[in-house]
Amino acid sequence: MKKNSMEHYVYDHIKTAILSRKLAPGKQLVENKISNTLQVSRTPIRNAIKKLSLEGLVDIIPNKGAFVTSPTKEEIIQAYELRANLEFLAASKAMDSMTEEDFTEIKKSIEEENKVLLNKNSEAYVKSNKSFHVAITEKCNNTFLNEFIVTLINRTNIYLLLYDEFFDNPEQQPYSPDEHTYILNLMEQKNEVELKIALENHFKRAFKSLDIRYNEYKEVDEIF
Template sequence: MKKNSVENHVYNHIKTAILARKLAPGKQLIENNISTTLKVSRTPIRNALRNLASEGLVDIIPNKGAFVTSPTLDEITQAYELRGKLEFIAARASMEYLTNDDFDTIKEIIEREKLALSDKNVEAFVKINKDFHVAITKKCNNKFLNEFIERLIIQTNIYLILYDEFFNSIKLDAYSPNEHDHILSLMEQKRETELKIALENHFKHSIISVENGYYEYKELDEIF
């Protein structure tokens, strides 16, 4: 395989294992094990790990190695709570500028979200989830606020990938489409006070779903 193909192969192999929850948060990604199992040299492995680190899925710790990212519960809670506050500020401002076409586009995003959740497609869901939240906040006309919110969305989507209980259960119903519908309806009606409460409850629900996420993972040596 060409260099880029080898690197992509390693990247996709590790990322798929993380998305499928076959690698537990905090598990070390030992280059020698990966090299032996995938029959590749160390250079494409290191490049693949750096790419995964740039996406927030892997932490590279100097003199220790690479690990599947393992946020604390306090970090998760802090990120969601801050995100909720910032999104309300942005959504409140965006309400004045969102058009009927914008609302129609966001409603289509919610329909795509329902399909992704029906298929239990976590990778598709986190992308669509980001699309929804960015769509309701981007017209706040504050570049810095938008940048902070997008960064927090990317970070909290990683928590959904790692822990959200919905993707490991056949019994639970998806909660986010209905909540997204409600949030959008309140924005259309410019009901600011109720919007604030709806966003707070939405992120509290996310925190609870992540807190309840206890999963069975394979040991790293069973994958590499």
């Protein structure tokens, strides 16, 4: 197997294990154990871990090692609160520049979001969810504001993939598409007061849906 292929092989295995909630947040990724289990050298393992670190799925701590990202409750709350404030700022600026065509396209993205949620497809959901929010915030025409928001979306999407109980609860119905539709309607009405409240409630609901107690985790050699 070529070097790049081995790196991708390791990367794909670790990422899948994290996103499928088999490796616990905070779990150390021990190179020797991964090497023995996957029968690959340590170089592609290190490169794969670095790539996962850049994506926010792994934390590399000097003199300690690499660990599956494990955000504190306070960090998650801070991220969602900041998102609510920044996205309100962007959305309120975007309202005047959005056209009927923009609103129509965003409504189509909500329909797609509902489909992937009904199929319990978590990775497809975070993509459609990001598309909805970015389609709105990019219309604010503020490059720096958009960069900050995208960074926060990427970070909170990791929290969603790691902890959102929706994807493990067959009885729970999707709520996000309805809330997104309501937010979009308020923007069409240019109702800033209600929009601020709706965004705050939307992100509070997102935080409450996270189940940080999830504990059906395994060891590396049990997974691969």
